[in-house]
Each structure stands twice: as C-alpha cells, then as structure tokens.
Amino acid sequence: MTALAVLGTVVVMHPDVANRRSLAADVVSGVSAPVTEVPVSTPRPVPTPTQKLTTPLRPAPSLTRQPKGAKPNVTVSSGKLAVVPGFNKATGVRDKLTYRVEIEQGLSVNGAVVAAIIHKTLADPRGWQAVHPVSFERTDKVDADLRIILATPALTDKLCLPLDTGGEVSCRVEDRVVLNAKRWMYAIPAYNGDVSLYRSYLVNHEVGHALGHGHSTCTKAKTPAPVMMQQTKGLAGCLPNAWPTIKAT
Numbered sequence: 573m574t575a576l577a578v579l580g581t582v583v584v585m586h587p588d589v590a591n592r593r594s595l596a597a598d599v600v601s602g603v604s605a606p607v608t609e610v611p612v613s614t615p616r617p618v619p620t621p622t623q624k625l626t627t628p629l630r631p632a633p634s635l636t637r638q639p640k641g642a643k644p645n646v647t648v649s650s651g652k653l654a655v656v657p658g659f660n661k662a663t664g665v666r667d668k669l670t671y672r673v674e675i676e677q678g679l680s681v682n683g684a685v686v687a688a689i690i691h692k693t694l695a696d697p698r699g700w701q702a703v704h705p706v707s708f709e710r711t712d713k714v715d716a717d718l719r720i721i722l723a724t725p726a727l728t729d730k731l732c733l734p735l736d737t738g739g740e741v742s743c744r745v746e747d748r749v750v751l752n753a754k755r756w757m758y759a760i761p762a763y764n765g766d767v768s769l770y771r772s773y774l775v776n777h778e779v780g781h782a783l784g785h786g787h788s789t790c791t792k793a794k795t796p797a798p799v800m801m802q803q804t805k806g807l808a809g810c811l812p813n814a815w816p817t818i819k820a821t
Contacts, residue, residue, distance in 0.1 A: 644680035646753040649726040655712050656683040660691040662709035670709045671718035693772040698815035720749045728752045741804050744781035762807045773814035795820035
C-alpha cells in the first residue's frame, strides 16, 4: 500500500492503482490524445492543482447524427480523443480538483450531454464531495488535474495498460479516468436497465480510485453494494449502488 496526499488529505493507494507504469511507446504512438504522452520511465500520480500539464488541446468532437433506429457506435475506434469544451464551476469552498472531459472521435454520443452527466454525478451531495475535502470543477483547459475519458473498448484497453480491461471494463491509470463506452451505453444486466444510475456508479468508482480508494466487496446480501466494489463484474448478492455515502445497513 502507498500513501498519497490528495488535496491536503492523506489517502492510501490500493495496489491496483499505486505504482502504475506509464504507457509503452508502441501503444501511445498510435493514439492521438490531447495531452503529451507520459514518459515510460516516469509514473505520474494525479497532479495537484499546483502541478500543471502543458500541452495543446484538440477541438471538440463533432456530434454524429445517426439514422433513426441505428445502433450507436461504441466499437469502431478512431483512436483520437478530443476535449469537450465548457466549464462547470466547483460547488462549495473546499479544495478544488479540476477535470476535463475527453471523448473518442466517432462515438455516437453528444459530448455536452456526457459532460453534464459527469459533472452532475461529481457534484451530487451523495458523492465524493461529502467524503473528501474536495470540490470538482470542469474545465477544458490543459492544466486540468484529471482527464475523464469516454472511449471505445479498443482504445480503453490501450489507455488502461498495464491493466487488462478486456474490452469490457473501465479503469483509472495515473491522471486518466477511462470510461468504457460499451458500459456507458448499455450498463450491465444487474442494473435492470437503469443506465443513468450505472453511469453515476461508473464515474464515482473510477474517480474513487483517483482519490486513493481500492476495491471493496459485498459484505451483506440485499444491501447496497459499496461503490468501490467491482459491480460491473457482478453484485454477489448486493444491490446496485452508485454513491459512496450510501452504505450497507
């Protein structure tokens, strides 16, 4: 376990999210992302507001209109990311953690809607702001502390290395919170069609890793699953839950 100071609070890094190695050059060379690739020899923790990134931004992704009844594209990978423009001010007076939303070009999603869902989740009173001395602010600037990325399964697998996401799950590596578009679009059967609730779970689970939280397990059947449980892989008798403040009773 590794201790990490996040915005003035010492948190304990789970082995799954501590000591990440950077992406190999042969992987990132084919991914056109809006930030400079991380040097292979220098693992990077989540930057604090005083640790700024210095790279150019790409334009926002175009919004693709699909024919009525067409199945949304979540599998054909362009390998190129673009920043969703816009700003959502932090709520509260706690330490500010900035993030920007990036979407793989070609995905059949509305970038502004995706960004609004993410910010609504992070600012929700049931979320991490009630647990940590932190408030989340969305920006489209290069100096964001976190990159929240929506990507196809293929690009997710590349951005999540050395973790094995198998085209199915999401991850957090270094300053990247990578959300698998397949899960974002279709959720999982255990959520019984409540895609909105699952999306909030997905955001809170992966951002929870960035705040230093490791995985949890279901400890009592028919009670809310911990948000840090790998719910995508099954609920083990627990009930769907997207919020870190909702506990088993």
